[in-house]
Structures are given as C-alpha cells and as structure tokens.
Amino acid sequence: MTTFHCAACGEALTAALELLPAVPARHQFEGVLVDGRRQAPPTMSRGHYAVDPEPHGPPFVPAEDQDGFPAAYPGGPCISNLDGLVVVSAGPRNTFVLHPADAPGLTWHSAPGGPPGCCGAPGDGPPNRACPCGAVVGSEMSDCCTPYELHLLPGAVRLV
Template sequence: MTVIVCAACGFALTGPLTELPALPARPGDRCLPKADGSHRATATVPLGFYALDPEPWGAPLVPCDEPRPVFGGGPCVGDPHDVEGFLVSAGTRNTVVLHPDDARGLQEDTDYDRHASGCCGLPGQAGMNRKCPCGTHVGTLANDCITAYELHLEPARVRLTTD
C-alpha cells in the first residue's frame, strides 16, 4: 500500500492506496445528468487506488493545429489567439491520478483564476488549484461537467511512501 505525502512538509495527503497497473479508460458519461442531479463524470480512478498518467496533463497549454482534447479527459479548447487553432497540454507527464475523495486535507487555492472555471466546476486548464495545509501547491482537481472527474498530483511535489 502507498500513502502519498507532501514533498515539502511530509503531510499525508491520502490514506493507504493501491497502484493500478495503468490509468483506466476515462468514463464516457461526462455532461450526462446523474441520479443526484449533478453532471459530474464518474471518477476515472476508483476509491482506494491511484495510477500514473503517462501523457502531458494540465497547464501550460500550447497551440495545436488540430481539434483534439486539451489533455486526457478534457474538452477540445480553441486558441483565443488563433481563430482556427486549438490548445493542448504541455504539462507534466506521470501525474499521480486518484479519486478526489481519497485526498485528505487538501485546500482549495482561493487565488485560483475563477475565470478558468467551467459551468459546473473546475476543468483543470489553468494550473494547480489544490494546496497542502502547509501552503504548497500539490495538484489539480478536475470536476467540471466537460472533464473527467479526477485529482492529479504533481510528481515533483509529492512523495509516494510505502507502509
């Protein structure tokens, strides 16, 4: 079992988790109404597990000529500086992806660009929006209706410890 801790202070960000051999396919139920009235997708990673995402994820975003998702589980995003262009992630590879409810004590970054929010939540395109109680930014929550429902922790800002 693995516990994920803040690399800056050692605070346990999760309880014991089990690593999955690969990131599961992202559920295809984004934007669909759920029984509870929400439009949030089913979580990519089940409770009690984590996986590494080998693809670039999150900010920064860079221009791209073809329409494709900005990052895994994300929407297709137009480039505001190029009417016919698009944006894709040039962010970190191997982010630690887990069910958002497996994170303990993470705090919302109150300075996070609220203009980067979607209609139902955070799409994760504007950079890290979750902090350790010590104040260190450690990851990005994506929970908008047009994105996968997942928490990405930056590998340089966390440590995976085994018990």
C-alpha cells in the first residue's frame, strides 16, 4: 500500500492506495449526470492507483497519424487545434493515475492557459490541482468529453 505525500511540504495527500499493474481501459463518455455535471465513469476505482507510461497534459504536438483519430490515440486527452490538426500530449510520462476522490484535500490551482471545460476540467491545460500548501501536484480530468481521473506528477509527490 502506498500513500502519496506532497514533495514540497510532506503533507499526506491520499490515504493508503493499492498499486494496479496497469491503467485500466478508459471509459467512453456515456452521458452520465453526476452531481449536476456530465462525466465519464472513473478510470480508477477508489483505493487504487496505477502508473501511466503514456504522456499526459501539455505540451501538445501534432499527431503522426491524422487519419487514425481517435482510434490511434485511446488515452487522453487528444484535442484538435484551430487549424483542424489532431494534437496529442507530449507531456510527462509515468504520472500516477487515481480516482479524484482519493485526494480530497487538494485545491484547485488556477493557471493561465487552461480554460475550464463545459462540465469540468478538460486536462488540456497546465496542472490544475495543488496541495493545501500551494504546491502544484497534478491535473484532474473531469470534463464531459474526457476520462474521469487525477494524474499526480512524479516530481511533485513522494510515495510512502
């Protein structure tokens, strides 16, 4: 079992979580209404986490296969830019993916360049979740068109 702590101040951010061997398949949006907003089912079940070897978050680069979208890029997030190109994440790898409710003490961190989505956080902007001390520790994805998950940044947390 692992507890995630803020690398800046040492505060525990989660209760003990069990490591899964891989990130489960991400759900497609099913139009489920949760607490007044639409979202996909959570990628991770409560009490578990996994290491995501794929890039997550910004920066975004043009996808090599512009015709294979979205099948070629099942992870999140993939977005189209204003020129009609499909762009994919070139962000950090090996983020820790968990259920957003497993880190209840995190606060929202508003950073420029990451406008909110219509139903939640799209995960295509800068990291948006912070420790109560103010240190940015990860990104929540919770918009209607994205998986529902929290990514903790490897350099921002300590595993205990």
